[in-house]
Amino acid sequence: MTxxxxxxxxxxPFGGWLALAALTLPDASPLRAAAxxxxxxxxxxxxxxxxxxxxxxxxxxxxxxxxxxPDFARHSDLLERLMLVVFLSVGxxxxxxxxxxxxxxxxxxxxxxxxxxxxxxxAFCPPLRASPPPRTRxxxxx
Amino acid sequence: xxPPATSRERSEPEPVPGQQTPGRQETQSGAEPEAAGLPARKxxxxxxxxxxxxxxxxxxxxxxxxxxxxxxxxPPRVGRAAWPAAPLPAALALWGYAVTHTDVSELDDFxxxxxLHPTFWLGLAVLVAGxxxxxxxxxxxxxxSLAYVLGLLVMERATQxxxxxxxxxxxxxxxxxxVDHLLTSGGLQTSxxxxxxxxxxxxxxxxxxxxxxxxxxxxxxxAMYMAWWxxxxxxxxxxxxxxxxxxxxADRRLIWTAVWIFYVANWVGQDYFxxxxxxxxxxxGVLAVxxxxxGPTGTGAGxxxxxxxxxVITVMVVAIVISHQLTPGMLAVSLAALCLTRRxxxxxxxxxxxxxxxxxxxxxxxxxxxxALPDMIRSVGDIGGNLSTGYxxxPTGTGAxATSWVARLLSGSVLLLAVFGVLRQRVLRHRALPLVLLAxxxxxxxAASSYGDEMIxxxxxxxxxxxxxxxxxxxxxxxxxxxxxxxxREGRPxxxxxxLRFGTWVPxxxxxxxTLAFVPSYSGKDRMSYFPPREVDLVREVFDRAxxxxxxxxxxxxxxxxxxxxxxxxxxxxxxxxxxxxxQILENPAATLARDMSVVEPPGRAYFLLTQGQFxxxxxxxxxxxAELRRIERSVAASPLFExxxxxxxxxxxxxxxxxx
Numbered sequence: 152m153t154x155x156x157x158x159x160x161x162x163x164p165f166g167g168w169l170a171l172a173a174l175t176l177p178d179a180s181p182l183r184a185a186a187x188x189x190x191x192x193x194x195x196x197x198x199x200x201x202x203x204x205x206x207x208x209x210x211x212x213x214x215x216x217x218x219x220x221p222d223f224a225r226h227s228d229l230l231e232r233l234m235l236v237v238f239l240s241v242g243x244x245x246x247x248x249x250x251x252x253x254x255x256x257x258x259x260x261x262x263x264x265x266x267x268x269x270x271x272x273x274a275f276c277p278p279l280r281a282s283p284p285p286r287t288r289x290x291x292x293x
Numbered sequence: 294x295x296p297p298a299t300s301r302e303r304s305e306p307e308p309v310p311g312q313q314t315p316g317r318q319e320t321q322s323g324a325e326p327e328a329a330g331l332p333a334r335k336x337x338x339x340x341x342x343x344x345x346x347x348x349x350x351x352x353x354x355x356x357x358x359x360x361x362x363x364x365x366x367x368p369p370r371v372g373r374a375a376w377p378a379a380p381l382p383a384a385l386a387l388w389g390y391a392v393t394h395t396d397v398s399e400l401d402d403f404x405x406x407x408x409l410h411p412t413f414w415l416g417l418a419v420l421v422a423g424x425x426x427x428x429x430x431x432x433x434x435x436x437x438s439l440a441y442v443l444g445l446l447v448m449e450r451a452t453q454x455x456x457x458x459x460x461x462x463x464x465x466x467x468x469x470x471x472v473d474h475l476l477t478s479g480g481l482q483t484s485x486x487x488x489x490x491x492x493x494x495x496x497x498x499x500x501x502x503x504x505x506x507x508x509x510x511x512x513x514x515x516a517m518y519m520a521w522w523x524x525x526x527x528x529x530x531x532x533x534x535x536x537x538x539x540x541x542x543a544d545r546r547l548i549w550t551a552v553w554i555f556y557v558a559n560w561v562g563q564d565y566f567x568x569x570x571x572x573x574x575x576x577x578g579v580l581a582v583x584x585x586x587x588g589p590t591g592t593g594a595g596x597x598x599x600x601x602x603x604x605v606i607t608v609m610v611v612a613i614v615i616s617h618q619l620t621p622g623m624l625a626v627s628l629a630a631l632c633l634t635r636r637x638x639x640x641x642x643x644x645x646x647x648x649x650x651x652x653x654x655x656x657x658x659x660x661x662x663x664x665a666l667p668d669m670i671r672s673v674g675d676i677g678g679n680l681s682t683g684y685x686x687x688p689t690g691t692g693a694x695a696t697s698w699v700a701r702l703l704s705g706s707v708l709l710l711a712v713f714g715v716l717r718q719r720v721l722r723h724r725a726l727p728l729v730l731l732a733x734x735x736x737x738x739x740a741a742s743s744y745g746d747e748m749i750x751x752x753x754x755x756x757x758x759x760x761x762x763x764x765x766x767x768x769x770x771x772x773x774x775x776x777x778x779x780x781x782r783e784g785r786p787x788x789x790x791x792x793l794r795f796g797t798w799v800p801x802x803x804x805x806x807x808t809l810a811f812v813p814s815y816s817g818k819d820r821m822s823y824f825p826p827r828e829v830d831l832v833r834e835v836f837d838r839a840x841x842x843x844x845x846x847x848x849x850x851x852x853x854x855x856x857x858x859x860x861x862x863x864x865x866x867x868x869x870x871x872x873x874x875x876x877q878i879l880e881n882p883a884a885t886l887a888r889d890m891s892v893v894e895p896p897g898r899a900y901f902l903l904t905q906g907q908f909x910x911x912x913x914x915x916x917x918x919x920a921e922l923r924r925i926e927r928s929v930a931a932s933p934l935f936e937x938x939x940x941x942x943x944x945x946x947x948x949x950x951x952x953x954x
Contacts, residue, residue, distance in 0.1 A: 170509075178511030187509045203601050210599070213588040216724060216775065218543035227539045231585065234532035235605065238578040241502075241529075241571065242612035248501035249615050253657075255480040257501070259508025279601070 163198040164274045166190040167267030174260065187263070195266050196240035198273035200232055206279040243269075380423025381444050387416030388448050392455045397823065402692025402913060404819030405453065406812060413452070414809065420444055421805045428549045429797070438549035442531070445556055449811060450527045450564065453819070454520040459829050461520070461822040463851045463906070465566040468500070469515045470856035475504040478860065484660060490859050495658040498616030499568035519566035526570035527556065533577035538762055540584045541725035544772070550804075551765035555757055557807045558707040558764075560700055560814035561750045572613045572620035577758060579606050579613075579624060579642070583631065584727060587639045603641055610646050614653045621650040623735055623755045630734035631727055689915035696817025703810040704753055707764050710803075714763030721772045725762060732759030768800035821909045824853040828904050828943035835900055835939065835946050836862065842897030846890055848922060851910035852902070852944075865889065868916050875917075882925040883932030890949045901929055904944030 152160075166189060173186035200207075212231065214224045247265055251257040391413035401407055424441035427433050453461055460466065471493045475481075484491040493500060503515050512518065534555060538548045563569045586602045614621045628643040654662055662669075688697040715722050715729055722729060735755040739748060766772070832854045835845060841861045849868045850856075856864070867878055867889070878885045890899035903926050911917045926945065929935045935947040 174509065174511075179517070180511070184510045187506070191506070191509075203605070206599060206601050207605070210586075212585040213540050215539065215541055215543045217772075220543070223539075223543050227536065227585075230532060230536055230539070231581070234536060234578060234581065237529070237532065238575060239605065239608055242575065242608040244505070245498040245502045245571075245612040245616060246608070248505045249498050252475060252479070252497060252501040252504070253481055257475070257479055257504070259505045262505040263509055 159201060160274050163190075163194040163201075164267065164271035166194045167263070167270050170194075171260075171263055171267055174263075190263075191240065191244050191266070193236050193240050194270050195243040196236040196238065198270045199239050199243075200235050201278065202273055202276050203279055204232065380419050380427075381440055384416040384420035384423065385444055385447070387412045387419065388452070391416060392452060395456050397456050397819075398825070400820040400823060402690045402820060403696065403813070403817060404692070404822075405456070405816035406696070407692075408456075408819075409452075409812070413448075414812075417448060417808055417812070418805055420448065421808045422801065424549075424553060425797075425801045425804055428546050431545075435545060435549075438545065442549065442552055442556070445553065445808070446524060446527050446531075449556060449815070450523040451521070453816065454524065457520065457819075457823055458826055459520075459824055459853065460516055460566070461819065461824075462565050463822075463824075463853065463855055465519050465522070466516070466824075466853045467850075467856045468503075468566050468568075469519060470854070470859055471500045472503045472507060472515045473857070474860055475500050476507065482860070484664070487860055490856070492661045495661045496568065496616055496618060498612060499571055503566075515566065522566040522570065523564040526564045526574065527559075529571070529574035530555075530577060533574065533581040534758060536581040537577065537584055537728070537758060540581075541728060541762070542721070542772075544769075546769055547762070547765055550768060550800075551762045553804065554707060554710075554764050554807065555761040557804075557811045558703060558757055558761060559754060560703060560811050561754045562815060563751070563754055568616040569620060572617035573754070575609045575613045576620050576624050576627075576755075579609050579646075580627060580731065580758075582606050582609075583628065583637070583639075583642045587642060588636050603645060606642055607645055607649070610649050614649050615657075618658075619751060621646060622741070623738065623751070625650065626737060627731055627734045627755070630730040633730060634726055637727060687915040688913065690913055692820075693818060693913040696813045699810050699817065700814035703807060703814050706803075706807065708756070708760055710764035710767045711760035712763075714765070714767030718763065718766045718772055720774050721763070721766050724772075728759040728762045730759070732756045732763070734759075768803060770796065818913065821851060821906065821913055824904075824906050825943055827941045828906060829853045831904065831939060831941055831944050831946065832857070832902065835902060838938070839900065840896045840898060842894055844890060844893045844897065844899045845902055846886060846899065847902045847904075848907040848917065848925075849910050852904045852906040868911060878925065879917075879921060882928035883934055886925075886929065887932070887934040887949055893949075899949040900938075901935065901947040901949070902944065907944075 166186075170186045170190040173183040176183040208228060211224065212228065214227060218224065243266065244262070248257070248262050251261055251265070391410040394410040395405075395408055395413070397405070397408050399408075420441065424438070424445070427437045427441060460469075471490075474487075474490075474493075475497065481494040481497060482491060483494070487494065507513075507515055510518075531552070534552055535548065538551050542548060563573060582602060582605060586599075610621070610624070613624065625643065625646050628646055631637040632640060632643060688694050711732065733756075735752040738752055738755075741748075832852055836854060836857045839845065839858070839862050842863075843861075844863045844865060846865045846867065847855070849866045850864070867875060867886070874885075886901060890901070893899040903922065908919055908922055911922060912919050929947050930937065930945075934950055936950050937945065938948045939946040
C-alpha cells in the first residue's frame with residue numbers, strides 16, 4: 152500500500168474522529184461546525200466509494216458519441232465519484248438518523264459516533280475487486 | 294406534507310490560451326484535415342450510426358467535429374485570453390455593492406425586486422454576458438463556466454440570505470418546528486399525539502438528519518442556518534445535472550448553457566429548508582447513475598450488471614423514500630419512462646424504487662396514507678381540478694399579479710424553447726431521447742393528485758432537467774451527425790469563421806431576459822415571505838408565555854414560528870375556515886372569535902395574533918383586504934373580552950380573558 156493509498160483510506164475515519172473531538176469546542180463555533188459538516192457531507196460516502204470503486208468502474212459508463220477529448224470519460228468518472236461521495240454520505244446520514252430516532256435512541260453524538268465507527272470499519276475493508284471480464288470464444292468479438 | 298403556497302414555491306482540459314488545438318488550426322486555416330497534417334478520417338457508415346445512437350464511434354480527432362467550427366476565430370492575444378476573468382469579479386463586485394445598499398425594511402408588493410439596488414441588475418447582466426462569451430470560446434476550460442455558474446448561484450440563491458436578517462418562508466419556519474419537535478420528543482409520534490402534523494413523523498429522514506446537525510453544531514435551532522439552505526441545496530444539484538448532460542453531449546456550450554437555464558428556470562422555490570430540496574438532488578443522482586450505468590455500454594455478457602450499482606441507488610432511493618412523499622413517485626415515473634427505450638430497458642432501478650416505496654408506504658407511512666386515501670382516490674383523474682388549483686389563492690395587487698405573470702412567462706418560454714430544441718435538433722433528439730422522456734415523464738402526475746394545490750409547480754420542476762437541455766440546444770448551432778459532418782468537410786472547404794452575429798446575440802438576449810426574469814419570479818413575493826426580527830420576537834413572546842394546551846388564533850399561517858411547540862399548542866387560522874364563518878367573523882369579529890377561542894381548557898390560554906406577514910399574505914392572495922383585517926383588530930382591541938398582552942410595529946397579541954381563568 153502506497154502512502155497515498157493509506158491517506159485515502161484513513162482520511163474518512165480521521166474526519167469522523169476529528170468531528171467527534173470538535174464536539175468539545177464551544178457551541179456553534181465555526182471550527183466545530185466545519186468539522187461536523189465536512190465529515191457528514193463526505194466521510195461515509197468516501198469510505199464506501201473507496202471500497203466499491205474498482206468494482207463499480209469495471210465497466211465503462213455511457214458517454215456521448217461526440218466526445219473528442221480522450222480524458223472526457225475519465226473526467227466524467229471523477230465527477231461521478233464526487234457525486235457518489237456526497238450523495239451516499241447524505242443518504243447514510245438520513246438513514247442513520249432515522250433509524251436512531253425511530254428506535255428512540257436518538258442523539259446527535261450517537262449519529263456521529265455510529266457513522267464514525269462504520270467509516271473506521273470500512274477503512275479496514277479491502278477494495279472490492281472487479282469481476283473478471285466475461286470469457287469470449289475463440290474468434291468471437293470481445 | 295403540504296408544500297409552500299408562495300411562488301418560491303466539470304473537466305476537459307482545454308488548450309492553454311494562446312495555443313491552438315488541431316481543430317482550431319484547421320478551422321482557422323480553412324484547410325482540410327490531411328492538408329493540415331491531421332489524420333483524415335473515413336466517413337463512417339451513416340445508416341449504421343443513426344440507427345444506434347450510442348454505438349456511434351467516439352471521436353478522438355477534432356477534425357471530425359463541427360460543434361465548435363461555428364465559433365468566431367479569435368487571435369490568441371493575451372488580453373483576450375485573460376478576458377473571462379474580468380466580467381465575473383465585476384459582476385460579483387456589483388452584487389456586493391447592491392446587497393450592501395439594499396433596504397428591505399419597507400417591502401412593497403414587488404418584494405425584493407423594487408428594493409434591490411440597481412447595480413444588482415447590472416451585475417446580473419454582466420454575469421450573463423461574461424458567461425455566454427466564455428462558454429462559446431473553445432479556449433476556455435470548463436473551470437470558467439463552472440466559476441460563472443457558481444457566481445450565478447451566489448447572486449440568485451444567496452442574495453436573500455445576505456439582505457434579510459431572518460430566514461424567509463413560513464414553510465421553512467414550520468420545518469424548523471418539526472426539527473425542534475424531534476429534538477424535544479427524541480422519537481417518532483403518531484396522530485394521537487400530534488394530529489395532522491404526525492405526517493412529518495412518518496417521513497422523518499430530512500428532519501432527523503437536521504436534528505442531528507443542530508445538536509452536533511451546537512446551535513439553538515435550524516433557523517440559525519436555514520437561510521443559506523437554498524444555496525446549499527442548489528449546489529447539490531450541480532453534480533448530477535452535469536453528469537446527466539455529459540452522458541449525451543461533450544459540447545461544453547450545450548452542457549453549461551443547459552445548467553444555466555436550469556438554474557434560471559427553477560424559480561419554483563423548492564430549494565428552501567425542506568425535505569424535497571434534498572430528495573430532488575438525490576432523485577437526479579439516481580437518474581445520473583441509471584443513465585450512465587444502466588445503458589447498453591455497461592451491460593456485460595448475458596446482461597449481467599454489477600449488483601453494486603443497484604446497492605448504490607438503493608441507498609439513495611431509501612434516503613428519498615424516508616424523507617418525502619412525492620419524489621419517489623416522480624422517480625418511479627421517470628424510471629418507467631426510461632424503460633420505454635431499448636437503450637435503458639433495465640427494470641432493476643424501477644423495481645428497486647417501487648419495492649422500497651411500497652414497503653415504506655405499507656409500514657411506517659400507513660397511518661397517513663390510510664387517512665388520506667379517500668381524498669387521493671377522489672383526485673385521481675381530475676386533471677382539471679389538479680391543474681386549476683395551481684395557485685392556491687388569486688394573486689391580488691399589481692405586484693403579485695405582475696410577478697406571477699413573469700414567472701409564468703419564464704416557465705412557458707423555457708418549455709417552448711425546449712419544444713423548439715427538440716423539433717430543430719434532430720440528431721440531438723435521437724442521441725438524447727432519454728432526456729426527452731425524462732422531461733415528459735412527470736406530466737401524468739397531473740392526473741394523480743393536486744398535491745395540496747402544488748402539483749403544477751412540482752411537475753414543472755421535475756421536467757426541467759430534461760427540458761433545459763433542449764432549451765439550451767435551441768439557442769445553439771444545429772448538431773450534425775458524425776457522418777454528415779465528415780462528409781461535408783470532405784466535400785467543401787471550411788467556411789471562414791464569422792464574427793459575432795445573429796446566432797450570438799439572440800441567445801444572449803434570451804439568456805439575459807431569462808436570468809433577469811428569475812428575480813421577480815423567485816423573490817417577487819418576498820413581502821409575504823419575509824418576517825422582520827420584531828415579528829419573530831413578537832411570536833416567540835407568545836409561545837414563551839403560552840401554557841401547555843393553549844390555542845393561538847390568527848388570520849392565516851403566514852408568520853414565523855407558526856408551528857412552534859405544535860405538540861403543546863394548538864392553532865386555528867380562520868381564513869382557512871369556510872367562507873360563511875369568515876363572513877361571521879367580519880360581521881362581528883370580537884364576539885365570533887371569542888366564541889371560537891372559548892373551547893380552550895385550563896391551564897391553556899387563547900391568544901389572538903395578528904402580524905404583518907398575515908396582512909401581506911391575505912392582501913396579496915386576495916383573501917381579506919388590509920382594511921378588513923384592521924377592522925377585525927380594532928374590534929378585538931375594543932372588546933372587553935380581550936386583553937392586549939404584547940405588540941410592536943410588526944403585530945399585536947391579545948389574550949381571551951374568559952379562557953383559563
